Amino acid sequence: MVPESIATGDTLRVFNGAQEVAVQLCGTEVSELGRPLGIESRDALREMVDQGDERIVLVPVTTESNGLLVAEAFISLTGSEEELHPSAQLVTNGLASVAETVEVCPNADALLKAAALA
Numbered sequence: 001m002v003p004e005s006i007a008t009g010d011t012l013r014v015f016n017g018a019q020e021v022a023v024q025l026c027g028t029e030v031s032e033l034g035r036p037l038g039i040e041s042r043d044a045l046r047e048m049v050d051q052g053d054e055r056i057v058l059v060p061v062t063t064e065s066n067g068l069l070v071a072e073a074f075i076s077l078t079g080s081e082e083e084l085h086p087s088a089q090l091v092t093n094g095l096a097s098v099a100e101t102v103e104v105c106p107n108a109d110a111l112l113k114a115a116a117l118a
Contacts, residue, residue: 006049008033009041009090011068014056024070025087026061027105028096041095048086053078059106072106088114 005013009030013022031038049056052075059072074083085107090096091114098115102108 006042006046009038009045009096010087012045012049012056012073014058021058022068023058023073024064024068025090026059026070026072027099027102027108027111028087028090029099030090030096037095041090044090044093044095045086048075048084048089051078051084052076057083061104061106070104085110087111091115092117094118 010025010028011023012025013020015021030041033039033042055076057074057076058069059074061070061072063069073086075086076083087096087105088107088110091098091111098111102111105111
């Protein structure tokens with residue numbers, strides 16, 4: 001992770017070796033920081049990352065024209081073999097909605113189920 005790298009609830013910056021990569025979580029839409037739930041979604045993503053052991057597994061989907069990598073992310077939890085799917089967690093908690101482009105995500109079904117639970 002890049003320190004202070006989570007600016008919104010659905011974007012973060014990580015290191016891949018020595019290269020810094022900007023990542024957009026696949027399949028989610030969050031409010032901007034000045035809008036309702038914007039700060040809450042950002043803080044929730046920060047808390048999820050803090051639960052991890054500094055490893056985030058990315059499943060690349062596409063790269064946008066501005067160089068932003070769209071990917072599914074999985075956070076390896078500290079002291080556990082479990083992984084957290086932050087996109088699904090944000091949707092389940094009502095802090096994100098499912099994007100119209102969700103079908104391109106490898107775990108689109110998980111996001112749609114999360115939305116049904118929210």
